[in-house]
Amino acid sequence: MSELTDLSVAEAAAKIAAGEISADEYDSAWRAAAASDELNAYLWTAEHGGEGEPDWTGDGESAPEGEGEATPYGANPPAPADSGPLAGVPIAIKDIFTTQGIPTTAGSRILEGYRPPYTATAVNKLTAAGARVLGKTNMDEFAMGSSNENSGYGPVLNPWDRGRVPGGSSGGSAAAVAGGLAPAALGTDTGGSIRQPAALCGIVGLKPTYGAISRFGMIAFASSLDQCGPLTRDVTDAALLLSVMQGKDPRDSTSVGIEGGIELPSGVDLKGLRFGVPRELGDAALDAGVRTVFEATVARIEELGGEITEIGLPHAEHGISAYYVIAPAEASSNLARYDGVRYGKRAGGDGDLLEMYEATRSEGFGPEVKRRIMLGTYALSSGYYDAYYGQAQKVRTRIAQDFDTAFEAVDFVITPTSPSVAFGLGEKTADPMSMYLNDFFTVPMSLAGIPAIAIPAGLAAPEGAGEGAPRLPVGFQIAAPAFAEQKLLEAAHALEGALGFAAAVGDAAPWKGGSRG
Amino acid sequence: MAELEAVIGLEIHVQLATKTKMFCGCALSFGDEPNVHTCPICLAHPGVLPVPNEEAIRYALKIGMALGCEIAPRSIFHRKNYFYPDNPKAYQISQYDIPICGEGKLGDIRITRAHLEEDAAKTIHVGSSGRIAGSSASLVDFNRGGTPLVEIVTEPDLRGAAEAAEWARLLRETVRQLGVSDVNMEEGSLRVDANVSVRPAGSTELGVKTELKNMNSFRFLQRGIEAELERQKDIIGAGGTVEQETLHFDPASGDLTSLRSKEEAHDYRYFPEPDLVAIVPTEAMLEEARASLPELPAARMARYESELGLDEAQARLLAGDPDQAEYFEAVLAETGGGAEPRVVANWVTGDLTAALRASDDAERPEAKPLADLIDAVVAKTVSHAGGKQVLAILVADRDADVAEVIEREGLAQMGGDDGELAGIVAAAIAGDPAAAEQIRSGNGRAIGAIVGAVMRETKGRADGGEVNRLIREQLGL
Amino acid sequence: MIDREQVLHVARLARLRLGEAEVETMAGELSGILGHVDRIANLDLEGVEPTSHVVQLENVLRADEPWTSLPPRVALASAPEPYEGAFRAPSPQADVD
């Protein structure tokens, strides 16, 4: 393992800017690492996929430069490698972000071979800050899943234990960062898709406030919940990427940005900060090992001067129900455009229109996507709207109100990120509902649109594992009021320092090459 | 059985004449090469988002105000979900339970609502391509896809095909005068569908309605509704019942064909569009729209009838042509006051229009000269016939001075006093003794011959009434 | 709960074709999920405002200024069946003669 790849993004960017290391050396070190992917974390890499010049027409033709400002598709002139806060830093991009001329599939066979004519705003902001696209990462199809087993291109393996899942839907991004295949990655979070895989892979995952980062070019799953965010090795890198990507975007009516921007956190203690532990946590289904790590972390917070109080989130228990109505409903509409007419897969083209539609969508979508399209279509269909979609939106209101009330008494709400550590491949695929319950702790924040960060807090053996069974990462979630990202990052930074997870794991960390085949 | 009465409501789609589409920056166009005005947004590529065109919102507010609609303090967009190749997202962004414009009224027809939405793309159905024997296909051109539309829906207040067409004309003229659309039915920038049903006269509940589409002219609209009313009356007359369906009008044959086949059970699954935020018209937006409203046909027509005493036909004619109406009012203002508005209107819409038609390089004179001319005719300084001759000169030479022209052309009307006219009349009688004899023996019509002779002699400068009086006088009648 | 007929109706609305086996599985799985989801059905939320969106923005609009559209060859580059500058798709009813 080269030293270059041991550097955090913030460190590397600083050294490159200072001329201590060369951007190209750093870049090629990561390209080599990405090329050695054995986790199926990448669907496309700059190394194997060529430079990925914007290829509009399929025959190597590039987009005209300079119109980047005027239109969404004019090629943006690349920033000089030695300028900008991310000068020369290669970043792995979840395959849900459009990248002009670079294959983009959202993990679905229905978009196999599709090369978008434009690039997502979040990605443009990264490259404008000097970053480079290292590769496109594997994911659950259209971000629907919590294990990455729903990818149309095969599951991603957890770098800590390749017999286990990395979580999802940003499983490729999480595995790439944890597995030492990328210094940092972009993910998206609709109900936990950044935080849960970050937790299962022992890295940091940040879901910003809804509207903090533009959704333009982020392939829609559930438009009112989707939010993009970073998966990184530490809190500082998460802050760095957020600072570059946040902002209002004229191409996204629902984007807001973060007033005052984001600075790199320096917090070292938690004096005077109040942390709320949901009363309901007591009887939540939670692995013993996860509960132990959570309680130990709460103790650390108090040692750092933080104050722990009990709060109530009475409606949070209905979060999953509301979420699994709202998200599929919006998805059923968002995924209707994949119809075999303008791009992507077409099947059954020799029959009539209906036959083509049904063949294309039935062959192009995987089982979980079909399940959610069916669920959402049903929830919106006449006679059921009020009972399902209408009611779910009211539950959403209540959940948001619960958080408002809580934040009158505390600065943060803390929970485990996931009820369990990484589970085995195939362990939960048979029962959709048990899979959905993985999002129990992450969904309420998504419904309320508030920011939440997952940081690695320790290791625990899987539930029911025998003595001396290998231990796996456990995540700790901190949620804050809307647009309080800076405050959230300061607290997470202080706690991260006290927990010293990376140091504790040492060379056993997969990014140090220590992973179990 | 009881007399059946027609119950008709209209749904009008108006394409807004903005520069760009409703949710993207692609230019609007008509008749260009296919797919030259498209982008990832209007092609519904993965990941794109809509951003509403502020001008379209402005236009919708103007239309709403022109139709006397209540403007919603807060309106939102919904998604209307259905699959079709001309609908790239497989949902149309439209408005559902909270449209930007609520209830209103145009003439005596109540408006239910007017809402914003986006137009579909154009599909051309082509026959067998040879690709697969016997298979036909659609070719989709997305240039039109995403054009801003305002859909106007009326209450079923119309009671006949002619009334429906007449009202639709008023609506078109109203929207045209707002300058927010080309309202061209042939090009599809104005599309009128009709909901038609019949019921026993006097009954208050509604019968089963059918929806008529594709009537791309007012004439076809009227003919289509007439045909459908006939069809429904026959069905009911024969003791049958009308089926709810959508009918396609074929202008060529005048036939109505059912579109039921395409019409498989629709369930649009409307829900609030999560990619857009609410439209909340500010006082400034409302004020701007209000200020930009011209006086609209219905109001102008009413004013001309009540305040100026014009008859309905004159009032409608002028109200339908704001430019001519402005000119009419200018001329009226310049007249000395002796001339009644009705007379001025006749000169403007009748004699002037005729004079302009007469020669192609003719130009409408300034208001002042025409006003002077009208005053002169009213003051009998020049006869009506003479006045027309002056007008012919005015339209050919805009700088001409009326008094001077009358003088130069010797068109000044001859009064009865100086005896000149009496002499010409005497000569005419002498020149046609036969006619004179007939008149004396009571054949009044024979007088025309002598009047004609006098007019020829005086080149129309004589007043017809005066000539008649003199003839009778000289024949001792 | 949701039965075969409903599954077939919804599948048609969503333009999905399900095999015989799939219909049965789908009916079972959807019923299971809806069984869980139904817990919110009997919550008393009378008078609670539905939240369709957490952002409280209004009137986010775009100036009516044309931009350069995509070159047609680019617009058609990923089309499954480009045809004389247009996107070709099967007709609603293939007239089999």
Ligand SMILES: [Mg+2]
């Ligand atoms: Mg409509």
Ligand SMILES: [Zn+2]
């Ligand atoms: Zn466009």
